[in-house]
Amino acid sequence: xxxxLSRRTKAAGTVAGVAAFAMxxxxxxxxxxxxxxxxxxxxxxxxxxxxxxxxxxxxEYEKLNPNITIKPTNIDTGGNARTDAxxxxxxxxxxxxxxxxxxxxxxxxxxxxxxxxxLNDYGAQDIKDRWLDWKFDQGTDPDGRVIxxxxxxxxxxxxxxxxxxxxxGLPTDRDDVADLFGGDDASWDTYxxxxxxxxxxxxxxxxxxxxxxxxxxxxxxxxxYYTSDGDLNIEGNSEMHDRFNQLAEATLNGQxxxxxxxxxxxxxAFVDGSFATFVCPGWxxxxxxxxxxxxxxxxxxxxxxxxxxxxxxxxWGGSFLSVPTSSEHIEAAAxxxxxxxxxxxxxxxSKAAGNFPSTIKAEETLAExxxxxxxxxxxxxxxxxxxxxKGVQAQFKGPDDSVIQENVFGPALNLLDxxxxxxxxxxxxxxxxxxxxxIDN
Amino acid sequence: xxxxLTPGKTTPSHSSSPRTPDRAERRRHxxxxxxxxxxxxxxxxxxxxxxxLVGLFPLIYTFVVSLYDxxxxxxxxxxxxxxxxxxxxQDEFFWNxxxxxxxxxxxxxxxxxxxxxxxxxxxxxxxRSKTFWRMSILLPYVVTPAAVALIxxxxxxxxxxxxxxxxxxxxLDAIGWKTDTLxxxxxxxxxxxxxxxxxxxxxxxxAMQSVPRDVHESAALxxxxxxxxxxxxxxxxxxxxxxxxxxTATIGGLQIFVEPRMFDAATAGGSQRQFQTTxxxxxxxxxxxxxxxxxxxxxxxxxxxxxxxxxxxxxLSRSIATAETKVSTTRRQRRLAAYRNKEVSx
Numbered sequence: 001x002x003x004x005l006s007r008r009t010k011a012a013g014t015v016a017g018v019a020a021f022a023m024x025x026x027x028x029x030x031x032x033x034x035x036x037x038x039x040x041x042x043x044x045x046x047x048x049x050x051x052x053x054x055x056x057x058x059x060e061y062e063k064l065n066p067n068i069t070i071k072p073t074n075i076d077t078g079g080n081a082r083t084d085a086x087x088x089x090x091x092x093x094x095x096x097x098x099x100x101x102x103x104x105x106x107x108x109x110x111x112x113x114x115x116x117x118x119l120n121d122y123g124a125q126d127i128k129d130r131w132l133d134w135k136f137d138q139g140t141d142p143d144g145r146v147i148x149x150x151x152x153x154x155x156x157x158x159x160x161x162x163x164x165x166x167x168x169g170l171p172t173d174r175d176d177v178a179d180l181f182g183g184d185d186a187s188w189d190t191y192x193x194x195x196x197x198x199x200x201x202x203x204x205x206x207x208x209x210x211x212x213x214x215x216x217x218x219x220x221x222x223x224x225y226y227t228s229d230g231d232l233n234i235e236g237n238s239e240m241h242d243r244f245n246q247l248a249e250a251t252l253n254g255q256x257x258x259x260x261x262x263x264x265x266x267x268x269a270f271v272d273g274s275f276a277t278f279v280c281p282g283w284x285x286x287x288x289x290x291x292x293x294x295x296x297x298x299x300x301x302x303x304x305x306x307x308x309x310x311x312x313x314x315x316w317g318g319s320f321l322s323v324p325t326s327s328e329h330i331e332a333a334a335x336x337x338x339x340x341x342x343x344x345x346x347x348x349x350s351k352a353a354g355n356f357p358s359t360i361k362a363e364e365t366l367a368e369x370x371x372x373x374x375x376x377x378x379x380x381x382x383x384x385x386x387x388x389x390k391g392v393q394a395q396f397k398g399p400d401d402s403v404i405q406e407n408v409f410g411p412a413l414n415l416l417d418x419x420x421x422x423x424x425x426x427x428x429x430x431x432x433x434x435x436x437x438x439i440d441n
Numbered sequence: 442x443x444x445x446l447t448p449g450k451t452t453p454s455h456s457s458s459p460r461t462p463d464r465a466e467r468r469r470h471x472x473x474x475x476x477x478x479x480x481x482x483x484x485x486x487x488x489x490x491x492x493x494l495v496g497l498f499p500l501i502y503t504f505v506v507s508l509y510d511x512x513x514x515x516x517x518x519x520x521x522x523x524x525x526x527x528x529x530x531q532d533e534f535f536w537n538x539x540x541x542x543x544x545x546x547x548x549x550x551x552x553x554x555x556x557x558x559x560x561x562x563x564x565x566x567x568x569r570s571k572t573f574w575r576m577s578i579l580l581p582y583v584v585t586p587a588a589v590a591l592i593x594x595x596x597x598x599x600x601x602x603x604x605x606x607x608x609x610x611x612x613l614d615a616i617g618w619k620t621d622t623l624x625x626x627x628x629x630x631x632x633x634x635x636x637x638x639x640x641x642x643x644x645x646x647x648a649m650q651s652v653p654r655d656v657h658e659s660a661a662l663x664x665x666x667x668x669x670x671x672x673x674x675x676x677x678x679x680x681x682x683x684x685x686x687x688x689t690a691t692i693g694g695l696q697i698f699v700e701p702r703m704f705d706a707a708t709a710g711g712s713q714r715q716f717q718t719t720x721x722x723x724x725x726x727x728x729x730x731x732x733x734x735x736x737x738x739x740x741x742x743x744x745x746x747x748x749x750x751x752x753x754x755x756x757l758s759r760s761i762a763t764a765e766t767k768v769s770t771t772r773r774q775r776r777l778a779a780y781r782n783k784e785v786s787x
Contacts, residue, residue: 083728090513090733108731112514260619262707265601403729414712418620436534441730
């Protein structure tokens, strides 16, 4: 789940329902309802955003724990959820018993980590092995307090449009496409070279807008906008500057469709062939589904998902469940968070929401099942994402990471998309905005 | 209102306590005087208590916050005095947001008020199914601004929008409704106008209805045409309402937030801040940059600007009113003088 998942998928809910039934049928008992929460009637509130796919899991948990009632709130986008959470932290009250926190603003939350319960007191160490190491570490603050259980992660593959590839004389089989981009050695050089070729042949753009490409280029670096010590890492960062120039050149050569992110002309840009490739972290598959539906497209539009990514493995996004200290039922809330992030539940969540789980066992299950995703030309998206998750490294996210991503580089890259600046001017614009919005703030 | 109640209270007590007339009289007197003096304040107090709690306190507290280095999440920091105000006043984005606010305000308020006045004038005529027409113009006001913004941002979409499609069908160039400054202001002003014109028209219509019909009739008998009557009778008669409408439109216009926020939901007022209004900038400062101190300073500066413009409006309308009384008093004095002169000469 990421900062901006704006559409909820209804159909997915039924899938989860079936999964929930299957679980009941196998007589599986979860580890909820222990003595800790007692028999006292408790109402637990939980705030999520975008598509979390939890609705059926709530019902299941209530059935397992008759004394617990769950009152969920779902906020449309991660950005709004961030505003909601920040406002309530600032006000000192109003947070629900469980709050979903997104990776992008986890850095800011870490600055006030004492406002959240240390889950070590509620058995975090016992279940630590569920998660990928780096995911568990991300939810741990510098003092070693665990303030969040990971829900999903954002391993990224490459979405491409088969019919458009065909028109340009490129291969359309997803394995051939993976080879075309270089397989394990896929690099941004190859990506932009193919883009230049495609643009020349068809006169159309290669990617939707430069912002997403930039996000994944930065997420791929060992250290992003901040060094692991928490210092700003942009000015004088030649590696980052080189990547920026590379992207700028391609964009100025017409490889970007200059689309508005999260809108894409009401999804129409996914249908009318405006661009042929797309950055696809796990949760983005759900976003594309929503966009295709509102843009009038379907499986026949020809989107597909390849097991390859330029520049190697990369993670973008992912969320955590945290329990604020203001909660009146800390113990019960911690229990529910642990239950919701249990591999078994994560598999169901993944089926309902289309995102990718953060626990090892859940990933293995998805990889084994390799369920074909109808909308993506029957690609086994879960299995591909499990493959893409290999070698992913966690990058340190600083307190202003989302500001830098959206308000510093956003406008600078937009100038390039609109062909209104040279690469140097755009980079300078980013540095100026950084000075104004982050350093002088 | 209260004074009329006191006799009712005092009359029965006259008969009930005849033994100590002096003390009772004095007590009654004191009570009734207290009643007359204090009761009105008690009656209006609820509003002021509520206002103090939800209006004045936040205002003062915001000022306190603006004097500190205050992080949204971490809370109060060091006392910095007016530093926040200084840095806001030196901030190019603040001035950009003020420019955008005023530009959108001018583009919306002026056409809106002109249109509202004429719509009201037309509805003031004796037309069939009046109520239907009057209710219909209020319809846009019922729709929430968020929904309006959704629909309009679709229409004004650059690549797929209805308006650009139509322009291109006529062989014209597509307009950058979301990337160019002026077009984006026009687009947002359109949303504001769509929603508020009918509302203002209805208020002006109510004022027009109270203009005595016989004034119109006698003017008509004297040969004044429709336009002449509108400019010479209707407009001057509704001046106080006009001032009210202008002031509320000003306050609303300077606080505009939802329309530009929803017009491009991914950014806070355009990728290059083309249509970022001051309240939108305040929002970005508080909840995105988490600088609560500076956000409070922006809030206070905006408050001062609105008060300032309100004062100008007030002075303007008062000077118009006093100019009128001046004219009439000088006339009266002249006539009086002439009369006295006649008396003397006689």
